[in-house]
Structure formats: structure tokens, C-alpha cells
Amino acid sequence: MNETLLELKELVKHFPVRGGALIKRQVGAVHAVDGIDLTVGAGETVGLVGESGCGKSTTGRLAARLLEPTTGKVLYQGQDISHNSRRQLKPIRSEIQMIFQDPYSSLNPRHTVGTIIRGPMEVNDINPPGGRKKRVQELLEIVGLNPEHYNRFPHEFSGGQRQRIGIARALALDPKLIIADEPVSALDVSIQAQVVNLLQELQRDLGIAFLFIAHDLAIVRHFSQRVAVMYLGKIVEVGDRESIYERPRHPYTHALLSAVPEPDVSSEPRERIRLAGDVPSPINPPSGCRFRTRCWKAQDKCATEVPPLVRLSGNREGHLTACHFPEAPTTQGEDVVLDPALA
Amino acid sequence: MTTVSWSSEPGTSRGPGPFLSVRDLSVEFSTEDGIVHAVDNLSFDLEKGTTLGIVGESGSGKSVTNLAILGLHDPAHTKIGGEIWLEDQELISADRTTMEKLRGNRVAMIFQDPLTALSPFHTIGRQIGEVYRKHKGASKKEARDRAVEMLRRVGIPQPETRVDHYPHEFSGGMRQRAMIAMALVCDPDLLIADEPTTALDVTVQAQILDLLKELQQQFGTAIILITHDLGVVAGTADNVMVMYAGRAAERGTVREVLREPRHPYTWGLLSSMPRLNSSVDVPLMPVRGTPPSLLNPPSGCPFHPRCDYPKLAGPELCFNQRPSISPETGHGDACYLTLEQKRELRTAKTEDHA
Numbered sequence: 001m002n003e004t005l006l007e008l009k010e011l012v013k014h015f016p017v018r019g020g021a022l023i024k025r026q027v028g029a030v031h032a033v034d035g036i037d038l039t040v041g042a043g044e045t046v047g048l049v050g051e052s053g054c055g056k057s058t059t060g061r062l063a064a065r066l067l068e069p070t071t072g073k074v075l076y077q078g079q080d081i082s083h084n085s086r087r088q089l090k091p092i093r094s095e096i097q098m099i100f101q102d103p104y105s106s107l108n109p110r111h112t113v114g115t116i117i118r119g120p121m122e123v124n125d126i127n128p129p130g131g132r133k134k135r136v137q138e139l140l141e142i143v144g145l146n147p148e149h150y151n152r153f154p155h156e157f158s159g160g161q162r163q164r165i166g167i168a169r170a171l172a173l174d175p176k177l178i179i180a181d182e183p184v185s186a187l188d189v190s191i192q193a194q195v196v197n198l199l200q201e202l203q204r205d206l207g208i209a210f211l212f213i214a215h216d217l218a219i220v221r222h223f224s225q226r227v228a229v230m231y232l233g234k235i236v237e238v239g240d241r242e243s244i245y246e247r248p249r250h251p252y253t254h255a256l257l258s259a260v261p262e263p264d265v266s267s268e269p270r271e272r273i274r275l276a277g278d279v280p281s282p283i284n285p286p287s288g289c290r291f292r293t294r295c296w297k298a299q300d301k302c303a304t305e306v307p308p309l310v311r312l313s314g315n316r317e318g319h320l321t322a323c324h325f326p327e328a329p330t331t332q333g334e335d336v337v338l339d340p341a342l343a
Numbered sequence: 344m345t346t347v348s349w350s351s352e353p354g355t356s357r358g359p360g361p362f363l364s365v366r367d368l369s370v371e372f373s374t375e376d377g378i379v380h381a382v383d384n385l386s387f388d389l390e391k392g393t394t395l396g397i398v399g400e401s402g403s404g405k406s407v408t409n410l411a412i413l414g415l416h417d418p419a420h421t422k423i424g425g426e427i428w429l430e431d432q433e434l435i436s437a438d439r440t441t442m443e444k445l446r447g448n449r450v451a452m453i454f455q456d457p458l459t460a461l462s463p464f465h466t467i468g469r470q471i472g473e474v475y476r477k478h479k480g481a482s483k484k485e486a487r488d489r490a491v492e493m494l495r496r497v498g499i500p501q502p503e504t505r506v507d508h509y510p511h512e513f514s515g516g517m518r519q520r521a522m523i524a525m526a527l528v529c530d531p532d533l534l535i536a537d538e539p540t541t542a543l544d545v546t547v548q549a550q551i552l553d554l555l556k557e558l559q560q561q562f563g564t565a566i567i568l569i570t571h572d573l574g575v576v577a578g579t580a581d582n583v584m585v586m587y588a589g590r591a592a593e594r595g596t597v598r599e600v601l602r603e604p605r606h607p608y609t610w611g612l613l614s615s616m617p618r619l620n621s622s623v624d625v626p627l628m629p630v631r632g633t634p635p636s637l638l639n640p641p642s643g644c645p646f647h648p649r650c651d652y653p654k655l656a657g658p659e660l661c662f663n664q665r666p667s668i669s670p671e672t673g674h675g676d677a678c679y680l681t682l683e684q685k686r687e688l689r690t691a692k693t694e695d696h697a
Contacts, residue, residue, distance in 0.1 A: 051544035051545070051546065051547075052515075052544055158633045160633060161633070188400040188401055188571065188634070189400060189571055189572075189573075189612055189615055189616060190400060190611055190612060190615050190629050190630035190634075191400075191629070191633065192615065192629075193614075193615030193616070193617075193627035193628070193629030193630075194615075194629040194631075196617075196627055197626045197627055197629065200626060201626075215544065215545065217545070217619065218616065218617040218618055218619055219617055221617065221619060221623065222617035222621075222623055222627065241623065245619060255546055256545060256546065257619065258549075259545040259546045259548065259549035260545055260574070260619060261548070261549075261552070261572060261574030261575045261577065261578050262574050262577065262578075262618060262619060263573035263574045263576070263577045263601055263613060263616065263618075264577060264601065264618070265577055265597055265598050265601050265602060274546075274549055274550055274553060275546045275550070276550075277514075277516075278514040278515065278516045278517065278544075278547060279544070
């Protein structure tokens with residue numbers, strides 16, 4: 001890995017919960033992100049997976065500095081931008097762009113495609129050679145849309161095409177890092193593949209780094225060089241693609257992988273783990289290891305000590321796991337069924 | 344238990360046949376922009392105790408078909424043709440009272456989003472009990488006991504206290520369990536699950552799919568599972584029907600369709616999905632273009648504008664004539680290519696990919 005582009009250090013984001021009859025006071029906090037460390041190198045694709053409510057979108061928004069961290073640091077090219085003001089952030093904003101999940105709500109219905117894609121250039125007062133219109137048409141061509149569609153409105157496009165418009169907008173300023181928050185989960189299967197291929201081409205041709213946030217493990221595997229698995233505000237396991245998918249050590253990674261429905265009827269039997277219940281509330285997360293309430297290996301130690309995110313013996317360099325009682329590094333383990341309905 | 348006959352003689356009076364039989368179903372909506380041909384000439388059968396997975400992208404007519412079975416279309420704007428037989432009863436011509444007696448009782452439905460399908464003003468127990476009281480004439484006490492029993496059956500811990508909770512006090516997976524409890528309260532013969540796990544996380548999705556399978560084994564319910572995910576079908580269903588633009592593109596047992604898919608659209612669906620064990624260096628092979636508008640569906644084979652081989656079966660065949668599914672029983676697909684051609688194309692395709 002070459003130079004580090006983005007570095008998150010012990011990043012914490014708590015959202016206050018207010019209550020009380022007359023005077024609203026803070027009665028608690030949603031521990032959306034609770035101390036995570038993650039780096040994204042230049043030109044690298046890092047996947048962030050986890051279930052809903054695990055804090056992956058918050059992490060993305062913190063990395064883009066759309067949110068201010070409660071504590072901890074966001075470093076962009078070595079520069080601490082954790083608490084920068086809007087004005088200070090402006091030059092950096094053009095280098096970090098976002099692609100959103102919902103291609104319907106992320107495009108202004110009253111603006112033409114041209115205006116939408118030109119927007120970032122206007123805000124940052126950038127005049128590309130040949131004029132903004134020419135650049136927009138180039139961008140439309142890059143993302144596989146007809147440059148003639150410059151004057152059309154978003155409602156004239158299908159979901160997949162709208163997502164392409166969103167991608168063109170993110171590319172308008174030649175960003176170094178794109179944070180893609182579930183960029184394909186709202187699209188149909190056949191369209192998903194088109195958009196994933198497009199993102200991959202862009203990544204290769206333009207050398208843009210990606211923080212790819214998704215809940216679909218197969219797509220993350222296809223897209224990312226390194227993968228971080230999040231659970232309830234913490235990273236439980238991080239490593240290169242092969243380590244996470246072929247030699248996972250954290251029980252939660254095992255459970256996630258075994259739950260992915262695969263369209264194969266003949267492949268060798270995979271390990272089958274059925275967790276009980278749902279993810280606990282991030283307002284009042286479990287003590288110690290946060291996964292212990294659903295883990296089949298949990299012991300007393302898990303309730304008292306927070307497992308550190310470390311390299312376990314037998315793991316490759318860069319493959320870190322936060323677990324006191326890690327699993328064997330294989331996905332051919334024994335079946336574990338914790339679901340009360342199936343017991 | 345996986346045998347399903349796909350016989351297709353249209354019957355006016357029926358002897359013993361499949362449990363559910365849909366014959367030449369077509370559904371059209373009149374809208375401001377014109378007539379939407381949502382379902383076009385669709386036939387399928389379902390036996391008791393088996394699961395039929397209906398797979399397709401948004402707008403392929405999978406939900407519309409099932410709303411037609413339940414008689415939930417607005418008659419003012421919908422034209423429904425064909426026949427739907429539930430054992431010896433025809434459902435399209437049935438009147439409102441008959442359908443009301445059927446819904447929730449013999450035929451039940453699980454919706455995609457449990458939060459919008461459950462009423463936020465009533466307790467879970469009351470919503471489950473209401474169905475039971477209406478169809479079985481049970482007292483309040485009996486209905487409540489039944490609700491507790493159902494919650495226990497679907498694996499909700501402490502059902503005696505949970506029965507008095509409101510939907511917002513349940514998590515997503517628990518709500519979906521409560522919905523399943525509600526759908527099963529009258530021991531229905533047919534359960535229609537419309538994307539039952541799409542709104543859920545993978546670990547919870549696995550729980551719910553296992554639960555459905557488990558309950559089916561216990562009670563012999565026939566299930567129609569609507570989904571866009573071939574992976575969900577692979578683990579849950581006995582038979583599959585792949586739908587495209589309101590028509591059946593391919594049908595057969597799960598094993599047949601996933602191992603030896605015949606229709607180019609099914610190939611496209613399978614090759615656009617990344618797998619946990621596929622090579623990551625080759626790009627995905629998506630279906631090009633976008634699904635057609637059903638206001639003005641393409642002539643000939645509805646898939647021909649997106650198909651890679653529209654001229655292989657003849658210069659104009661795919662462009663002008665609608666293929667119907669063949670053979671009539673077993674593993675069949677609606678495509679003019681010969682089996683030989685398909686086999687060759689598929690071998691070439693997999694070799695390309697490897």
C-alpha cells in the first residue's frame with residue numbers, strides 16, 4: 001500500500017438523546033461509532049460491511065466530514081480535519097466526494113442533469129478548459145450516458161441511470177477519494193452489476209480511492225481490496241479481502257458469511273450459523289465485547305473486558321481481529337443454531 | 344415432494360388437480376398514460392407443502408400476480424383475465440364475500456415491510472387475534488391465547504408479555520416474525536410471502552427463511568415466495584419461476600433452473616450476481632440495458648432488446664413472435680433457441696468467464 005490518504009483514529013460519534021417533560025435534557029447517547037481506527041490508502045478500495053445500525057454510514061459521513069466527530073481524529077493526507085470549519089474544509093471537500101444510496105432523493109428534481117453535474121464546479125469556482133458544459137458532457141460519456149441528455153430532468157431516467165448521474169457529479173471535481181454509501185442496494189440485480197462494473201472501471205482508470213459501504217458481502221468482496229466488518233459502532237475484524245472471506249477469525253464474520261444466501265445448489269456444504277435475536281440498541285450497548293449477547297462462544301471475560309483489535313497468531317499482516325476466543329481460520333466449521341424458533 | 348405438474352389444459356370444471364392453479368392470467372391497469380400490461384398470459388401450478396419461488400426484477404409482475412390471487416386489485420382500474428383455481432374454487436370470478444372469507448383464513452400474505460403492514464395503534468396481540476376472531480368466531484380470551492401461542496411458535500421470547508406490546512417496541516426481525524404469526528394464525532393452506540426478508544439484515548434474513556421452512560414442514564403450507572434474490576430461492580424453494588416483463592421466462596425445479604439455466608435472461612441474472620467464491624478479477628456480466636416499460640412492451644420476445652442472441656433463432660422470429668414456455672411440463676423456458684444452441688452458448692459463456 002502506498003501513501004495513506006485518509007486515516008480515522010479512535011473515532012467516536014455519539015448522538016445525544018433528549019428527554020424530559022418541559023426542559024429537554026440529554027438523557028443518553030446513541031453510540032453510533034465508538035472508537036474505530038481505519039486507513040484508506042491512495043487508490044485503494046476499502047469495504048465497510050455490517051448490519052443496519054452498526055454505524056457504517058455514520059463512519060462514511062465522518063470521513064467526508066459531513067459530521068463532526070465527538071472525539072478522535074479524521075486525518076486527510078496527514079492533516080487533522082476533525083474540527084475544521086466549513087471555510088477551512090472547502091479545499092478538501094472537492095477531493096472527497098460521496099455517492100448516495102437512493103438515486104431518487106439524492107438528485108434535485110427541479111434541476112436538469114447539466115445543472116446537477118455542474119453544481120460542484122460552480123460551488124468551487126472551477127473552470128475546466130473548454131468550459132463547464134463540455135466537461136459535463138465528457139463526464140456523462142464516462143459514466144455511460146448520452147451527452148445529449150444534458151438538458152433532461154432526473155425523472156426521465158431509470159434508477160440505474162440516475163445512479164450514473166450521481167456518479168458523474170461525484171467525479172466532477174476529480175476527487176481523490178469517493179465515499180460510496182450503499183451505491184447499488186436500491187437497484188435491480190441486473191442493473192447493480194452494471195453500476196459495480198462502472199465503479200470498478202473508474203477506480204482502475206482514474207486511480208480514485210473508495211470507501212465502499214454496503215451490507216451485501218458478495219458485492220463488497222467483489223469490489224474491495226481490504227474489508228472492515230463493523231458491529232454496533234466498532235470494527236470487529238479488518239483485513240485484506242482474502243483473509244476476511246477465506247480465513248475469518250471473528251465469530252461475527254463467520255456468522256455473516258454463513259448467512260449469505262448463495263444461488264448454488266450443488267456447492268460443498270458451507271458452515272451454517274444462525275444467530276439469535278437482533279443487534280442490541282446502540283443507546284445502551286452491551287459491556288465488554290458488544291457481540292457477546294449473540295455469540296455462542298461468549299464467556300465471563302467477554303462481559304468485562306473489551307477485546308482489543310489485534311493481529312492474532314496465524315493471521316496475515318494487517319488482518320486484525322477483536323475477539324477473546326477467536327474461531328479457527330476456516331469457513332468449513334460446525335453448524336451453530338442459536339435461533340430459539342429453530343431449537 | 345418436489346414434483347409439480349405443469350399441465351395446462353384450461354378447465355371450466357375441475358376434477359382433482361393441483362392445489363393452486365393459475366391459468367392464462369393477465370392483469371392490465373388503466374392509467375393516465377395508457378394501459379399497463381403488468382401480467383401477460385401467465386400459468387403455473389403449486390402443490391401442497393411445496394414452495395414456489397417467483398424471481399424477477401421490479402416491474403416484472405411478480406407482486407401483481409399475487410395480489411390477483413388474493414383479489415386485492417381495484418376493480419375500477421384493473422382488467423383481470425384467465426383463471427385462478429384454489430382447489431375447486433375459481434378466484435377471479437368469486438364475489439367479495441367469498442374472497443373476504445378466504446383472505447387471512449385459507450390464503451394469507453406476508454408483506455415486505457412489517458412496519459407499514461402492522462397498525463401502530465394496536466397491540467401485536469390484538470392484531471393477531473383480530474384475524475382469528477373474524478374467521479373462527481373466537482372470543483377475546485381465546486384470540487389472545489391463540490396470539491400468545493402463535494408468537495411462541497414463531498420464536499418470540501416471552502410471548503405472554505410481548506403480546507401486549509405495540510409494533511414500535513419490536514425490532515425489525517421480531518416484527519417480521521409477528522407478521523408471520525399473524526399470517527399463520529388460521530392455519531392457512533397457502534401463504535404468499537412478498538419479499539419477506541428484503542428489509543432485513545442478512546443474519547435476520549437467514550433466521551426468517553429457516554423459520555418459514557420449519558413451519559412449512561410442520562403444517563404442510565404451500566408457499567409462494569416472491570423475491571429478487573436467486574440466492575434466497577436456492578435455499579428455500581422447491582420450484583422456481585423466473586418472470587420478465589409480466590411473463591414467465593423460465594420455470595422448473597430449483598436444481599434444474601440454477602444448475603442448467605436455459606433462458607438468456609436467467610443467465611444474465613446469475614452472471615450479474617457476485618458470489619462469495621467467484622473470481623474477483625473478472626468484471627461482472629450484467630444484462631445490458633434496462634427493463635422495458637410495460638405501457639408499451641416490446642414486440643416479439645419481450646427480452647429481445649436486451650438479449651445477446653436475438654438473431655440466432657432466425658432473422659425475425661424473436662422480434663415478431665412472442666415465445667411461449669416450452670415444454671409444457673417440467674423444466675421449460677420461453678425462448679426460440681434450441682436446447683443444443685443454448686448448451687453451446689452457455690459452455691462458451693462459462694469458459695469466457697473462467
